[in-house]
Amino acid sequence: MKAPVYAFFKSDPVFQHIDGRPCHVFTCAAAHCRNPTNTVHRYLDTKDSNSTSGLRKHAEKCWGAEALKAAQSAADANTVRSSGILASGSFSGAIDKIFERLGKGRVTYSHRAHTKVESRAECVRWVAESLHPVGIVGDRGFLSIAKTGRPDHYIPSPSTVSRDLKNAFVKCRNRIAKYLQEYDGALSFATDAWTSPNHRAFVAFTVHLEHNGVPLSLLLDFVEHNSPSL
Template structure:
């Protein structure tokens, strides 16, 4: 193994490693870990990370791979990371969360300068949602063409603990632009088809402190496609059950509509036998009716042919979109 190491790394490196020289020295620059994927140096570290480097790399891993911050509290993860490195101090989930916020604040100035000095105007996208623990958030992303390639990243995310009306979203959007110094750099923004976004478009356009024009509002294509699919499938969905009203409940409890049971007088003697002749005849006639109805059901009935001319035209116009959709779905490949 020593001979192989000398051939790969050289005698000086092997001697230094055997003597423990520079075991605590940092391996490369901490800023290299945050470089873009195409600019990141392609090398493998042969020296264990220091504690600050480990925290920086964990922040990079959690943010780039969208992992939860509390993942570092997992026992298996901590056992795997500290194996052979008992002096490594792994941060807790709360520390990772604080490090992410601190990294964002440190990078905010650089990001703001990049966007403010961009020669053109910027495009934004926004969405609002409520987390499972009932906390409402609004997020914004920025999109631009930078050095020959498209660039898009999360710009900010804030909590909006009030109703997401158009005016509320406008105030939050305007404050976000002002905090980054981008009020005069907005060209357009994209959002879903909610009515609050329609109000936000008009309100944003009326604010004189930004450069947005309501004609530049972009509607989310995937949300529009989702609405189209729902509209197409709506005629085929099962009808919703109507809630019973008070009158319906009263009707259900009305005992007058229940037929009276035929009572048998105790004074009449019972000979132990029932008259089944009439019942057999009724059952035979019922079976014949069921068979005839089954035959009628098997016969295709053209309900459209029973309509008059104007009614047929109206029926064709109302079902034209559905027919085209079924033709595309049922057409052979």
């Protein structure tokens, strides 16, 4: 059993008789198998008793097509296991592809750990969407939750998240600027000003347009006014 696909299953299949038929029972190696059953039965009394098609179908559904393709490029199953690919999540692939594979509906999570790049991207998205300070990734409690049971799991430092957040902002700003310059339609600009409870005055500048038939509002700038009140 040297084919790379065997790496997705526990190394010792169980021999059983099911309904009087001899078969090997392979158990998925994923911590949380995505298939209805975490086993694959391969009956030994058929002409294709050495076929791995059932194993490949299970692995693709559970681990994803990109993971299966990456493993198939290895010499054999032992090479895949010894390389640490399954444990470290070193398979190639973008995180948005993983989300597409998981689909909509109930939130589920991949058994494959994020790569370092993906962890950095997820932290940037987390602090931006949830309005967290970048220092939260260095919080003792958060690190305890993230690293217990896997102490080597990579979590970017607050300074790394801060730098990545700024780089993401610059790229997003340039993309929006290019989009607005090339926009073939009417752009409506607006401004709003207010004073916070601690007497600090702010001004916001926005643009409003239609994108694929959907109204869209974008914040262009947000500045603090020099005067004590507005």
